[in-house]
Structure formats: structure tokens, C-alpha cells
Amino acid sequence: MTSVYLDHAATSFPKPEGMSQRIKTYLDTVGATINRSTYQRARDAEWVTYSLRKHLAAFFHFPEDPSHVILTPGATYGLNLILKGFLKPGDHCLVSGMEHNAVMRPLQQLSQLGVSFDRIPCDLDGRLNPADILPLLRPNTRLVMLSHGSNVCGTVQDAAAVGELCAARGVAFALDAAQTAGHLSVDFSAFHLSALAVPGHKGLLGPAGIGAVLLTPAFARELDPLVTGGTGSVSDSELPPLCLPDRFEPGTPNLPGIYGLEFSLQYLETVGLETIMAHENALTAQFLQGLRGLSGIRLAGISGPAGRTGVFSLDFPGRDNAEVADELETRYGILTRCGLHCAPSAHKTLGTFPQGTVRFSLGFSTTAAEVDAALAAIRAVRKA
Numbered sequence: 001m002t003s004v005y006l007d008h009a010a011t012s013f014p015k016p017e018g019m020s021q022r023i024k025t026y027l028d029t030v031g032a033t034i035n036r037s038t039y040q041r042a043r044d045a046e047w048v049t050y051s052l053r054k055h056l057a058a059f060f061h062f063p064e065d066p067s068h069v070i071l072t073p074g075a076t077y078g079l080n081l082i083l084k085g086f087l088k089p090g091d092h093c094l095v096s097g098m099e100h101n102a103v104m105r106p107l108q109q110l111s112q113l114g115v116s117f118d119r120i121p122c123d124l125d126g127r128l129n130p131a132d133i134l135p136l137l138r139p140n141t142r143l144v145m146l147s148h149g150s151n152v153c154g155t156v157q158d159a160a161a162v163g164e165l166c167a168a169r170g171v172a173f174a175l176d177a178a179q180t181a182g183h184l185s186v187d188f189s190a191f192h193l194s195a196l197a198v199p200g201h202k203g204l205l206g207p208a209g210i211g212a213v214l215l216t217p218a219f220a221r222e223l224d225p226l227v228t229g230g231t232g233s234v235s236d237s238e239l240p241p242l243c244l245p246d247r248f249e250p251g252t253p254n255l256p257g258i259y260g261l262e263f264s265l266q267y268l269e270t271v272g273l274e275t276i277m278a279h280e281n282a283l284t285a286q287f288l289q290g291l292r293g294l295s296g297i298r299l300a301g302i303s304g305p306a307g308r309t310g311v312f313s314l315d316f317p318g319r320d321n322a323e324v325a326d327e328l329e330t331r332y333g334i335l336t337r338c339g340l341h342c343a344p345s346a347h348k349t350l351g352t353f354p355q356g357t358v359r360f361s362l363g364f365s366t367t368a369a370e371v372d373a374a375l376a377a378i379r380a381v382r383k384a
């Protein structure tokens, strides 16, 4: 039985042709780290790392110097850096009712240290109304942090409207684009962002273990490093350097990840985000059309194709969702993810807590035939 991979919201698969070879070439023939040594192979690693920062800056319409593109081990690390590095005791932060635990767990930790937060309410589709932010703002609100696209149901927030509102009130705005980077346009300037966190291994099609945080100079100046250590720079001092990216990148970085992500970003640029969006939008419409009128399922969140990504959460009333996911794999080869998807807050908003859902998530490599196969399997496993 061939399998149909519909777990792209967890991590994308397969990776672009040639990426594994690029990583192998680095491991076999370069093998050097950056910022320390000056021989040619180390300069090769320097150059690729700089090129990755430039590609990330271009991809996200980042108007600042590429030195403000900080490479991280992933989105989780980046979100922790933003929250724990920026918020101080006495500060207040706003998040949506759709956040991932990569945001909520650091915030809950911070709340033990005197940081307070409120959730901007979202409707049953998981969408917030930017106007609802105004009454929640306090004199000590320093940060609004939002998940751009829901990892549970694909709902996309109006980041441009929220950014404009934050900019007008001098509140920093940070975006978790874990589910939209590489799927939708994430425009640092148009969204009036102070900070953006992305993983490399989802829509950007890179390997796991690498991601990035993009920071305005003003936000970076107010950010404390999460981890400190050797940077290969300002080595006469035992204090972390002030210069970027070094201040936020201690230790030896994930060079295989850097080479892999630099490769996949070039691939994305060649293909073009417009092409990716057109393909994923067509699959999204096909999937939703196939679900229309089907008894024995409940789709969480938005039922139409607009304002969403290709992430779908289904509840199968009358059936155990974990058993459904297992049957989808063992009988039909459909690979999904069931449960709460590390986002209990989102499930509470959507009315799917605590039972969770079976999540089907599309990617650029998904085909129309695969969507049809998933729909046929859904029809077969539901309790009609």
C-alpha cells in the first residue's frame, strides 16, 4: 500500500530533490564551522550562512540588515527567545486564543515571574477581530504575540491589521509564522512586525533543527539573550557581545541545517510563492468541496477556502479519533495526526477540547489524487 503523507503541519515531506545531497556534501567536504577559523573551507561555511540570512530576509520582505536574521534551532527556540528575552516582571502581553504551546508554555513560565498576559478572544472559526485588542491594552502592555496560521484548523489572522494597530500605539508585535512561512506571504514590513519566528522544516522545506528569528534593531536592543556562550567574537570579554547576530547565536551552529535550509530557500524562490499558493489553494478547495454535505464528520474552524491554509481538523462523532487516525493509516495509508496538536487553547476556542481532532495537513508536494484518496478514506471510516 502506498502512503499519502498529510502531516505537513508537523513537518514537510519529502524535501526538495538535491537537499540531502547538499547536506552530505557539507558533511563530507566542508565540515567547518563559522566565526572562528579563516581557512577556505570555513569561509565557504561563512558564505553559505550569510547567504541563508540574505535569502530569509528577502523571502520575508525584511527591510533590515541580514545580521538581524538570527538562526535558531527552530520556531520553539525563537518564540522562547522573543518572549523570555523581551518581557520583564511587571510587563503585560497579549496573545490570541489560538496559540500553540510553544507560546503558551513560555508565557505560563513567565507569569510565575511577574509577567501578565491576556488572550484576545477568537470566534468559533478561530479568528480574532483586531478591534477586540483595544480594550485589552494596558499601560504596561509591551508585546502582542500571535500565531499567524493555526496549526489546528488553518485559520489565518489579519496580521497586517493587528500590526497597524500595534504600531499606532507603540506596542511591539511578534508573529509565530510556523504554519504560514512558505505557504502564504509573510511580509515583515507590511505586517509592521518587531519580531518574526519561523521554523525551517515545515513550509520552508528545510531540515529539522534549524529556524530563524528576524528582529528590528529597536526590538533587538531590548532583547536579552536566552543562552550565552562563545561566539568567536569579542573574545576578550566574558560578557555576551552586543553585535548581531552573535549576541543571540552562541555556540557552534547547526551547519548541516544551514546548508539544507539555504538550499530549500533557493528552491522556493525558483518555484515561487505564487505557484505554491495557487497549488495549495486548489487542493484546499478540493478537500473542502469533498467534505461538503458529508455526515459523520465535523470540520473545526472555517468551512470555506478563504482566510485559511491547507490544515484541516476533523472530529468524527461516534468514533474515537485516535482509532480513526490509526485506521486511516493501517487500512488506507493516509498519514495524519490526532490529538490536541500541542494547542489546547485553540481546541478550547474551537470547541474540540478535550477530545481533539484528526488533522489532515497539505503541502506543496501533495497531489489532487492524494486529496481524493484522503476523501475516499474519510467517507469510509466515518460513522455515517
Ligand code: PMP
Pocket: 009, 010, 074, 075, 076, 077, 100, 102, 147, 149, 150, 151, 176, 178, 179, 199, 342
Ligand atoms: N507554533 C506553531 C503554530 C506550530 O505549529 C509549531 C509546530 N507544531 C511551533 C510553533 C513550533 O515549531 P517547532 O516544533 O518547529 O519548533
